[in-house]
Each structure stands twice: as structure tokens, then as C-alpha cells.
Amino acid sequence: MNAFRHLSQEQIVFVLALVLCVAFAVALPGFLTTSNVLNLVRSVSILGMLGVAMGLVVIGRGIDLSLVALMAVSVAWTLHLIGTGMPLPLALALGLAFSLVVGAFNGWVVAYVEIPAIFATLAMGTLIYGFGRYFLFNLDVVYMPEAGQPLxxxxxxxxxxxxxxxxxxxxxxxxGYFFLRYTKSGRYLRAVGDNLLAARITGVPARPIIVLQYMLSSLIGYMAGIVTAASVASMNTRVAISTYVYDVILVVVLGGIGLSGGKGGVRNVIVGTLLIGVLLNGMTIMDIQYTVQNVIKGVILLTAIVIDTIINPRDEQTAQQGDI
Known part of the structure; x- marks a missing residue:
């Protein structure tokens, strides 16, 4: 056990993903084929993009439960505008602007009104979905119009x-990596997530940085939504009221970005996405029922977190820092 005591959660999850790869490769002859590996990565690429968006917010000691709802509504509105005859570039610009405005409002409510992020973004997600369905479009599924085919x-x-x-x-x-590693705003974001009061004392513009992190989340979410719509030639807005946002949070936390903020990076998101992708792909090939897949996924995720807790116990100070 001592040999593994210094392993991080990221390393534990990566090892678990490799073990699953080996197990599936032995049990499933077609698992390691080039086509299946590409299909595996492609199937989780959108989840990974959303994971990066959520990861940036969580590193800043926040959370964005409106991410998926905003993605669905902004992209569905974009497709609706294209269908009404609006030029493609203008429709994309308006959809992106809508997403950024909502992201900025999320950040403003959290940073300046000081409403806890979990409540502010949960309410915003519900508000955005209702607003979109009532004022912007009236269909659950908005299909890609002919003028949007280039997407x-x-x-x-x-x-x-x-x-x-x-x-x-x-x-x-x-x-995301270059932003966190090489930009002043990225370093400020990590400092705010690590210790908000200390960041303020040292002159970090904490509130604008919080607004920025939610705007970045909405920007990446809109990009992921466009790729989603381009993949299936439609946007199903019911995803806004699904549990998909919790899958995004699982990818982030499982990879090792703690909800206490200030720690982790894009690599953690990649590792978490890899484990989810390998797991889901292997179970799909084995034709395991969806409900059983959820049980297996939950057990493996919980096991990974429990192992990390045993190997790397959190001290009292860490345990008191902003857990949700």
C-alpha cells in the first residue's frame, strides 16, 4: 500500500482506465481496432469539451449547473434563426452572444450578488430552458435547416x-491548458479558487475573474453544442432537463479536480473522460442494458473515489474548504 500512497486521484483513474482497456481487449476481440478506438474517443469528445468548460469553473471554486441547458437553448435558437432565413454567420454570432451574456450574468450573480454558485446556476438553467421554449422556439427538437448544412x-x-x-x-x-498555464487571467483564476481572500489581498481582481470563468464556460459550451448539432443534424432541447450535466461533473471530479477549487487542470478532465469512454464503449460492445450500465458505472466511479480517499486522506483544513 505504501508504494501507492503518493498516487493522485488522476493517476489512480488513469491506471483504472488502462486496466479496463486490457480487460476489454482480452474479452472483446474488436475492442482495440482502430475504428473502435476512434469511435470511442469521438463518442466522448463532446462530453470532454463540456468537461473542460466545467473544469475551469470548478478550479475557480464554482460550479455551473446551467451549462447543458444554456448549450441546448443557445444552439437550438441558432438553428431556428438559420431556418427563418437569417445568414449563417449572423445566426452563429447571435447564438454565441446570447450564450456569453448568460454566462456573464451567471458570473455577476455569483461574484457581485454573492449567491452560492450551485443555487444561482441551478435556477439559471431552469430559467434559460423555460425562456428558450416560450420566447425563442416552440419545438423540443430543432433540426438543422438546409442553410446550416455547412456546419x-x-x-x-x-x-x-x-x-x-x-x-x-x-x-x-x-x-484550456494554455489559458491556465500561460495567461495572467488563468493564474488569477487558480488563485481565486485556491483562496479567495488571499487573492483579493494580493490585488487579484477576483470578481471580474469569476465573471470570466463563467463566460469561458458558456463559450466552450456553445462550441460543444454546435458540434453536437452538427453530429446529429439537430439539437434536442430535452437534454437541458436530463442528468447530462451530472455526467459532466463526474468527469471533472473523477479526473481529480476537487470541488474545493484551486487544484487540477485540463489533464484531469482528459483522464476522467478516458475512463468514462472506455467503460461505456466496452459495455456497449457487450450489449449490456442501459440500466445495468448505470449501476456498473456508478460502482466503478465510487470505487475510484473511495480508493483515493483511503490512499490520500484529506486533512482537516482541506475538508473544510468549500465542499458542495
Whole structure:
């Protein structure tokens, strides 16, 4: 046990993903084929993009429960505008602007009104879904109009035999990594998440940084939504009231970004997404029922967290920092 005591949760989850890969490769002859591996990564690329968005907020000691609802409504409105004859670039710009405005409002409520993020964004998610369905469009599923066909390449196209969503996921990961590592705002965001009061004392513009993190979340969420719509030629707005946002949170927390803030990075999101992708792909090939898949996924996720708790027990100071 001592040999593993210094393993982080990220490393534990990565090892678990490798073990699952080996197990599935032995039990399922077609698991490690190139086509299946590409399909595996492609299937979780959108979840991974949303994970990066959520990860940035969580590192700043926040949470964004409105992420999926905002993604669904803003992209569905974009498709609706295109269908009414609006030029594609203008419709995309309006959809993105709507998403950014809502993200900025989320950040303002959390930073300046000082409403806890979990309550502010939960309420905003419900509000956005209702607003979108009543004022912006009246269908559960908004289909890609003929004028929006150029967008389909983002979800269905390939480059050098690799699906474009994988490249887009990689681009979002690189962008998130460089933001956190090399920009002043990224360092400020981590400082705010680590210790808000200390960050303020040292001159960090804490409140604008909190607004920024929610705007970044909404920006990446809109990009993920466009890829989603391009993949299936539609946007199903019912995803806004599904449990999908909790899958995003699981990817983030499972990968090792603690809800106490200030720790972790994009690599943690990639590791969490990898485990989820391997697990779901293997169970799909084995034709395991959806309800049973949820049970197995829950057990494995809980096991990974329990193992990390045993190997790396949290001290009293860590335990008191902002857990949800």
C-alpha cells in the first residue's frame, strides 16, 4: 500500500482506465481496432469539451449547473434563426452572444450578488430552458435547416481519417491548458479558487475573474453544442432537463479536480473522460442494458473515489474548504 500512497486521484483513474482497456481487449476481440478506438474517443469528445468548460469553473471554486441547458437553448435558437432565413454567420454570432451574456450574468450573480454558485446556476438553467421554449422556439427538437448544412462537417467530417470532433476536443483542451498555464487571467483564476481572500489581498481582481470563468464556460459550451448539432443534424432541447450535466461533473471530479477549487487542470478532465469512454464503449460492445450500465458505472466511479480517499486522506483544513 505504501508504494501507492503518493498516487493522485488522476493517476489512480488513469491506471483504472488502462486496466479496463486490457480487460476489454482480452474479452472483446474488436475492442482495440482502430475504428473502435476512434469511435470511442469521438463518442466522448463532446462530453470532454463540456468537461473542460466545467473544469475551469470548478478550479475557480464554482460550479455551473446551467451549462447543458444554456448549450441546448443557445444552439437550438441558432438553428431556428438559420431556418427563418437569417445568414449563417449572423445566426452563429447571435447564438454565441446570447450564450456569453448568460454566462456573464451567471458570473455577476455569483461574484457581485454573492449567491452560492450551485443555487444561482441551478435556477439559471431552469430559467434559460423555460425562456428558450416560450420566447425563442416552440419545438423540443430543432433540426438543422438546409442553410446550416455547412456546419455538418464539424460533427460528421474527418481529417486524415480521424473524426473532426476529436480534433475539436483536442483544440479545446489545448486552449484550456494554455489559458491556465500561460495567461495572467488563468493564474488569477487558480488563485481565486485556491483562496479567495488571499487573492483579493494580493490585488487579484477576483470578481471580474469569476465573471470570466463563467463566460469561458458558456463559450466552450456553445462550441460543444454546435458540434453536437452538427453530429446529429439537430439539437434536442430535452437534454437541458436530463442528468447530462451530472455526467459532466463526474468527469471533472473523477479526473481529480476537487470541488474545493484551486487544484487540477485540463489533464484531469482528459483522464476522467478516458475512463468514462472506455467503460461505456466496452459495455456497449457487450450489449449490456442501459440500466445495468448505470449501476456498473456508478460502482466503478465510487470505487475510484473511495480508493483515493483511503490512499490520500484529506486533512482537516482541506475538508473544510468549500465542499458542495
Amino acid at each position: 455538418l462537417v464539424l460533427g460528421q467530417g474527418t481529417l486524415l481519417g480521424v473524426p473532426l470532433p476529436i480534433f475539436l476536443f483536442a483544440a479545446v483542451c489545448l486552449g
